[in-house]
Amino acid sequence: MISHIAFLRGMNVGGHRISNEDLAVHIKALGFQDVTPYQASGNVLLGGTANRLGEDLETELEAGLESALGYAVPVMVRTATQIRHISSLQPFPIVAPFSGGKLQVMMLKHPPDSQVAKAVLAHATGDDRLQFDEGELFWQPTGGITDSELDFAAVEKLVGVLTMRTVGTIQRIRKRLS
Numbered sequence: 001m002i003s004h005i006a007f008l009r010g011m012n013v014g015g016h017r018i019s020n021e022d023l024a025v026h027i028k029a030l031g032f033q034d035v036t037p038y039q040a041s042g043n044v045l046l047g048g049t050a051n052r053l054g055e056d057l058e059t060e061l062e063a064g065l066e067s068a069l070g071y072a073v074p075v076m077v078r079t080a081t082q083i084r085h086i087s088s089l090q091p092f093p094i095v096a097p098f099s100g101g102k103l104q105v106m107m108l109k110h111p112p113d114s115q116v117a118k119a120v121l122a123h124a125t126g127d128d129r130l131q132f133d134e135g136e137l138f139w140q141p142t143g144g145i146t147d148s149e150l151d152f153a154a155v156e157k158l159v160g161v162l163t164m165r166t167v168g169t170i171q172r173i174r175k176r177l178s
Contacts, residue, residue: 002034002177003050005083006061007107009028009163011042016071020052030064034166038173042073045176054079058109072160076107078135080177087174091131091138101141101148103167108159109136120158124149137162 010016012021018026020037025046027035034047049057054077065073078086086105112120117132124130127142128150137159141148156162 001052002036002045002047002080004046004054004057004080005078005173006042006044006046006057007046007076007163007165008042008065009076009080009161011073012040012166016069016080018069026065026068027061029068030060032052036176038176039169041165041169043169043173045173050113074110074163076109076135076163078107082134083170083174083177086133086136087171088103089133089138092129092135092140098144104141104145104164105167105170106137106155106159106162106164107163108135108137110160112159116158120155123155125149138167139164164177 008023011018020040022043023037023042024035027046032048036045036047037043038045046057050128057077060077061075061077062073065075092103111134112132120137121130121132128148129140130150131138137155139150141150
């Protein structure tokens with residue numbers, strides 16, 4: 001039974017290429033038994049980890065993958081329960097001009113304090129809406145990501161390392177949990 005989902009940053013982008021099969025081999029070599037990579041973008045479903053804390057899993061996966069691959073791999077882990085919650089959220093009212101952009105969720109290492117959250121939300125515009133929910137930052141762009149003027153570097157500087165997925169990807173992962 002899947003208990004945690006690991007979201008790996010920077011997989012299959014920027015010259016770091018790895019197949020799902022090789023990724024599973026590296027993670028199994030760390031002692032994980034039930035490992036299922038999903039899509040080719042660093043989503044890994046983990047079973048048999050129900051009694052483990054997400055931060056412990058993050059540390060173990062980051063150290064092991066860096067050793068195996070030769071480069072740092074930031075990891076954000078969420079429980080199956082957290083994924084069910086995240087996938088069910090609709091953080092923004094449906095507004096016609098936003099129908100072209102896909103709702104994104106940025107997985108953060110740690111929930112921001114109120115001052116950081118306020119500073120991040122100040123980057124929202126009429127074309128780029130932002131909203132926090134616990135350890136995630138939702139972003140609704142008007143159009144495509146590359147068309148956005150959202151200052152990702154400034155946001156990441158405030159919240160720390162993150163990785164981003166569409167809410168559609170999170171919803172498809174949720175379906176795999178049942």
